[in-house]
Amino acid sequence: MAKTPAPGPGLGQAIFAWLDERAGLSTIWKTVFARAVPETNWFYTLGSASAILALLQVITGMLLTIYYVPSPDHAYESIDYIMNEVTFGWLIRGMHHWGATLMVLVVFLHMLKAFFVGAYKWPRELTWITGGLLLLIVLVLGFSGYLLPWNQRAYWATSVGTAIIGAVPGIGPTLTQIARGGTEIGAVTLIRFYGLHIWWMPIALLSLIGVHLYLVIRIGITHPPERDE
Ligand code: HEM
Numbered sequence: 001m002a003k004t005p006a007p008g009p010g011l012g013q014a015i016f017a018w019l020d021e022r023a024g025l026s027t028i029w030k031t032v033f034a035r036a037v038p039e040t041n042w043f044y045t046l047g048s049a050s051a052i053l054a055l056l057q058v059i060t061g062m063l064l065t066i067y068y069v070p071s072p073d074h075a076y077e078s079i080d081y082i083m084n085e086v087t088f089g090w091l092i093r094g095m096h097h098w099g100a101t102l103m104v105l106v107v108f109l110h111m112l113k114a115f116f117v118g119a120y121k122w123p124r125e126l127t128w129i130t131g132g133l134l135l136l137i138v139l140v141l142g143f144s145g146y147l148l149p150w151n152q153r154a155y156w157a158t159s160v161g162t163a164i165i166g167a168v169p170g171i172g173p174t175l176t177q178i179a180r181g182g183t184e185i186g187a188v189t190l191i192r193f194y195g196l197h198i199w200w201m202p203i204a205l206l207s208l209i210g211v212h213l214y215l216v217i218r219i220g221i222t223h224p225p226e227r228d229e
Contacts, residue, residue: 038223
């Protein structure tokens with residue numbers, strides 16, 4: 001009886017092999033996802049949770065820019081429009097709003113875990129330092145985003161926040177002036193915070209997450225300390 005010929009590689013496999021030969025996909029996969037990690041616990045998922053939250057914030061934020069208008073005359077109405085008229089606008093804004101709060105919490109807990117397992121020590125000092133900068137960026141994102149709805153709470157919170165910056169010895173008043181774009185909070189402050197919120201800080205956040213993860217992969221992670229360590 002004639003043998004059935006063995007099936008050749010499918011189209012998907014052929015495309016993968018073509019890309020793999022040129023871009024080294026399987027090496028990337030092995031290095032990033034199939035690398036050996038020590039036995040850990042649930043606290044070690046907080047870093048990945050922070051990364052997923054960052055990604056969700058970027059996606060929902062990009063969707064919000066479709067309708068949001070960064071001007072004192074239209075900002076409040078544009079948010080009202082997103083909440084009441086745009087299909088699922090309330091959901092996207094709700095995700096972005098609560099995601100911001102959750103992200104501060106999760107990133108902070110991730111930092112606490114890194115601290116308690118001594119992950120700030122050699123050879124992970126740079127991972128810790130890039131993490132510290134990431135926390136700062138997350139806080140600036142939260143602060144700059146708070147003004148954007150341009151309601152009473154946003155206005156007065158920013159008024160207090162920028163006044164607090166003024167308490168820095170020596171350069172405080174100049175910093176307040178720079179943050180507000182003048183002596184009072186107005187159109188310049190709004191556009192300045194908007195620029196920070198949608199360009200400068202997200203670019204810094206994503207680039208620094210890249211460096212942070214590079215270091216995590218290059219150096220490896222700690223294992224939870226044992227009773228006798
Ligand atoms: C957007 C913010 C952040 C993201 C996306 C992020 C992501 C991650 C991921 C995925 C890991 C590996 C898994 C794990 O140990 O959880 C990690 C490890 C680490 N992160 Fe972060 N991180 C962020 C913020 C921070 C902050 C604020 C600090 C501290 C100031 C920090 C310090 C560290 C350290 C020291 C490690 C190594 C932990 C170990 O070896 O046990 N990270 N980070």
